[in-house]
Amino acid sequence: MGYLVRNLTFDQSAGRWKYRRVIPVALRQHIDRNITEFVRWLGAKEGTSKTPSASVLAACAQAVAECEALLSLARKRLLGEFDQLDTAAIRQVIKLLRNDLAEPSRRGALLKTLGVALHDTVEAVADLRKQMNSGDSLEHLRASVAALCERLGLMVDKDAECFQRLASRCLAVVLEVLDPVVEPRPVAVPIRAESPKKPAASVVRKVKQTITGLPEAWWREAEKAGLSGSTKEAYFRVTRQFRAFIGHDDAERVTAADVVAYKDHRLAQGTSLKTIKGTDISALRVLFGWAVSQQLLGHNPADGIKVMNAKRKVERSKGFTDEEARALLTASFNYQPSGWESPQVTAVRRWVPWLMAYTGARVGEVVQLRKEDIRQEGGHWVIRLTPEAGTIKTSVFRDVVLHPHLVELGFITFVQSRPFGHLFLKLLQKTDKAVHGGLETAKNRVRExxxxxxxxxxxxxxxxxxxxxxxxxxxxxxxxxxxNAITGHATAGAAAGYGEVTLAAQVKFFEDWPRTLLLTCDEQ
Incomplete structure (x- = not known):
């Protein structure tokens, strides 16, 4: 009888024990390098022994723990869940960082990631301090800290303020280890009866409002006002990048000159004027303006900062040409998966382009459709695009009559074959985070x-x-x-607020809608 430990086997040809575990198909795309199995060779050659030694069993236990952490992280990525960075978790991350800094090869890799000198400690500290003051190294540091968390099986929200504090603490640890004289660890000292007072200039003022804390405070109100999750993500990203650029997190210290310098920095990075104006500066103006209105800050440094409008070169139509539309819809109709894939992934490529072609809907509105959003009314099939299913840019639901061609092609048959719930999203958990993650994945699949x-x-x-x-x-x-009622665009003018566009009006709208460029039933 051999020694039985799950996933532990003895390789006769190699003369070694190995731990091998197959990665569940649903988790593979959420693991780096998309590995299909986790394999670790354990110990040196041991002849033809069928009983593992104590050292092999110890190595196997480590492999099991490593694999479980990897799978746990993949599950969290799949579900869109985040771990809380409580005191115990932070201690684990700091401990792992100190261990890495104590080991020469890992310390060298970390410093190389941060872009500092490796050959001289004094120069390394100088480089790191210089980059820290400019904010250039903070993005690299965030990535390194996130990697440390992942090694511990922690899925963290890199936009959260607690993660920013952890990153700052990790930076302090790096400086402390590299230069313990300049960055001494705090120690308890006896209090003298008459301590000399520090000059006022040396007193560090406590930060009342952080830059990275602005979007968190703003979102608590904005979410209830119905603003979209994409706006939230953009604002969190901008404040994180702005804080890294100016090198501090004190919102009260931010000046108009800082905002202009950030604008110029983004220009130098090659960012488009449209993004700088419509996202970067706009986000800062809104967040600081909101903080002023809430009496959290005394001024709005982004107020009055202007960005020029860029003249875009238009070299072709913004819509698909007849040839492009036909080629894409033909490929979509004839799509067959090359290997195993979930029914939802196949359905995304098979039906989403057709639905967008016949409704003019946004891709996010289509991929979040649920079976219960499709109904028959007055002899016509209708889809409801609703924020209840995920997100709608206007936060207002709308009903759209399905073109008869979609029915002929088999879309309703497909819908009726599916269980209740999302048609194109594979969700293991029905949470807002899971739906949001599934939406992004589905949209990327359509784009690809x-x-x-x-x-x-x-x-x-x-x-x-x-x-x-x-x-x-x-x-x-x-x-x-x-x-506009079908596509979800706003109609200008006072008259737009009166009356409604009925389903009967939509039926008439689609009566002679052209099908000549699309597949006909004879081509199926």
Whole structure:
């Protein structure tokens, strides 16, 4: 009888024990390098022994722990869950960091990641302090700290303020280890009866409002106001990058000159004027303005900062051409997975392009569709695009009549074959974080699929359907208010607030909607 330990086997050809565990298919895409199995060779050659030695069993226990941490992290990534960075977790991260800094090869790798000198400690400290003051090293540090957390099986939210504090503490530990004389660890000292007072200039003022804390405070109110999750993500990202650039986290110390310098820094990085104006400066203006209105700050340093409008070169239509639309829809209709993939992934590539082509809807609105969002009313099939299923840019639901061609192609048959819930998202947990993560994954899959057919980078892979839908509507002389009711665009003017666009109006809208460029039932 051999010695039985699950996933522990003896390789006859190598004469060694090894731990081998197959990675569940659903978790593979959430593990670095997309490995299909976890393998660790344990100890040196041991002949043909069928009983593992104590050292092999000890190594096997370490391999089991490493594999469990890897799988745990993958599950959290799949579900969109984050671990709390409590005191115990922070202690573990700091301990792991100190162990790495004590081991020459790991310390060298960490310092190399931070971009500091390796050959001289004094120079390394000088480099690190210089980068810390400029904020250049903080993004690298965040990545290193996140990697430490992952080694402990912790899935962390890198936008959270607690993670920012952990990153700052890790930086202090790095400096402390590299230069213990300059950065001494705090020690208890007896209090003298008459301690000389420090000059006022040397007193460090306690930070009342942090830069990275602004979006957290703002979002508590903005979420209830119905602002989108994508706006939240953008604001968190901007404040994190801005804080790293200016080298401190005190919101009251931020000046207009800091904002202008950040704008120039982003320009030097090659960021587009549209992004700088519409995202970077806009986010800072909104957040600091909100803080002033809440009496958290005394001024808005981003107020009055202007960014020029860029003249974009338009070299082609924003919508798909007839040839591109036909090629993409043909590929979508004929799609067959090359290997095993979940029904949801296959459905994304099979149906999402068609739904966008016939509704002009945003890709996120389509991939979050649920079975219960499709119904039959008055002899016509209707889909409901609703924030209840995930997110809608306007936060307002809308009903859209399905074009009969979609029914003929088998979309309703597909819907009826699926269980209740999301049609295109594979969710192991029905939480907002899991849905958000599933949405991003599905949108990326659509984008990647489209790019295998439409390689012209000048056209957006998903939004081009909205442009094409609008162009078609105008060519057919359709009423603007009906078109907007279907696509979710706002209609200008006071009259827009009166009356509703009925399903009957939508049925009439689609009566002679062209199908000549799309697959007909005869081509199925």
């Amino acid at each position: 699929f489209v790019r295998t057919i439409i390689t012209d980078e000048r056209v957006q892979p998903n939004h081009a359907w909205r442009h094409r839908f609008e162009t078609t509507a105008r060519s057919l002389g359709r009423r603007e208010d009906v078109t």
